[in-house]
Amino acid sequence: ExxxxxxxxxxxxxxxxxxxxxxxxxxxxxxxxxxxxxxxxxxxxxxxxxxxxxxxxxxxxxxxxxxxxxxxxLCDCSLFELLHSPASQLLYPAPPPTSALASAPDDRHRAELRRPSACRAIAQMLGCE
Missing domain, CATH: 3.30.200.20 (Phosphorylase Kinase; domain 1)
Structure with a gap:
């Protein structure tokens, strides 16, 4: 709660x-x-x-x-509200799946590309990628 x-x-x-x-x-x-x-x-x-x-x-x-x-x-909204708001789609657009997956060298990289765009964005902000 x-x-x-x-x-x-x-x-x-x-x-x-x-x-x-x-x-x-x-x-x-x-x-x-x-x-x-x-x-x-x-x-x-x-x-x-x-x-x-x-x-x-x-x-x-x-x-x-x-x-x-x-x-x-305290944040202005919940993470759920942020991720499902129209504005969040503008912040971190996902790459076209076919082109990114086709160019991935192996399964590990393909799995990385399948992560939701919000997860990638958070990882990038933290310097994990």
Missing amino acids: VRVALWRGRRVAAKSLFAARSRLGSDQEAWRRAYDEYMGEILTMTAMAHPHIVALHGAVMQPDVGRCAMVLE
Whole structure:
């Protein structure tokens, strides 16, 4: 669950795992998997710092009392809304598939070319390509 919150005088996104806990009920194994995934997300986000990636400002992990939350930079829209907006099609147009795939030297490069254009754009922004 993600909500808009006020933190240190600014609007932020507060992402909580509490809703998942109540939804999972007494299924301890499912809760453990959700908790581990959430911790993985926190660890991944602490390792990234880039102007095009949402910033993690802080996190609290106290699962025994039901407090598991992240404080994140607040964006104007969700990633889903951004990727499906008409404007996003103008930012990162996909190359014509036949010409790009035909010129790829091997299967690895062909698989790389099949990635969605948004994934390629993010990888390029991060210097991964």
